[in-house]
Amino acid sequence: MKRLAIFSLFIIAFIGASDAAVPQQRRGGAATAPAASTSGAKTGTSNTAVSARAATARSAAPVRNTAASAPATTARAATAGRTTVARGGTSAPASTPTVSARAASTQKVINSGTKVAAATQNTVVSQECQNKYFGCMDSFCMIDNANGGRCLCSDRNAELNTILAEIEQLDQQSYQMATLGVERLEMGADADAAIASANAAAQTILNDEELVSAKSKRELDTSMWDVSVLDVDDDIFAEQNQMQSAIDDKQGDALHNAAAQLCVNQMPECRADMSILQLMYGQKIKSDCSAYENSLKQQKNSSAQKLQTATRALRETALEQLRAANKYDLGQCTIEFKKCMIDTGGCKDDFTGCVGIAAAEKLVNGMAKQVAVDGSKSKIKISAATYDTLVAKKPLCMTVTNSCVNVRDQVFDTFLREVVPQLKTAELLAESDLRSSCIGNIST
16 A cells, blocks of 8 residues: 555656646747746746747747757757747857958068069070170170170161260250350350450460470481381281271171171181070170160250259359349439439539539520420420530449440430439529629629
């Protein structure tokens, strides 16, 4: 009886455990966790139900009313990007996998430095033949053309020499502007006479030096080198003269062909490599011509800049001289001219010093010849003797006009119109003084 009671309790406990393990199905077929005895468990149950509905709404597959379906639902919910709640009533968000993007890498290529690889040595031809042929050709193609190198044996040499002549002409123009041009402007009107005098003096000095050097020279006795009596075989230098005539007065491709023919004849052992040797030397000629051209371009740019500098210096000097020659305008120059006539010319402040003769002539002759000075609205007549006096004193003050060159020819006429009222008054005063003096003498 005791064993039957124990067995009955075991069966009851087993059935209870089985009921607890099976969740009740709610709407949508979601599994509901059993309610807990605490408020925290209730909150967990509510959260679980909401999460289960969200997971079921995203999934089209039905959920079985078994405990085994819970893991599948959890996995499916995680795949759909939702949060699945465990059966324990606690809500745990599923971790989203993190994808790290590779940071952008920067590569700096500006000013990183690039170098042209050196030429690889040609081992196809014999080094000895190459040295012989190149050395032979260089002795003809690099004689007196240090700038152009082997370009002397190319027709481009004549073209580049034309550019060289232009550069020399630019430099000569720059020199003439910076020296002779500036000197002419600084010397002004006397430039031509001064330069001619200086050139004559320089030529005289050079002639004297040549004369002295000619006298100091001794006559050279060449009798010791007189070999006309010797019996010399003229055929010794025949071959040399023939070779020399083959390259005389030749340049460009003609010189290259003649030199190549001579060098090939002297190197019979290298005939097998001669074609490629000639091509290789032709490339050297081309390279030297390119280098020569680049050098000439740089020189020409430099010469052009020198010419611009010289031109600017010439213009600046011309501007300075123009400003110095026109320091005064017509009004200022007239004022300075009047001051000079008053002081240097001796006309005095009231111009009585320039009208005395006219007053005496009028008293003696009764009616002196007059000159009319035209104004803008009227004419004022002064004595011809007064006018002649002013004209005679004019050269004493013409140096003033060196500071107003542009209006030099207008200065005296403007001065005359400005002072003619004073001149007329001075004539009347001088005549009155002479009459008073004469009456006083008669009274005495």
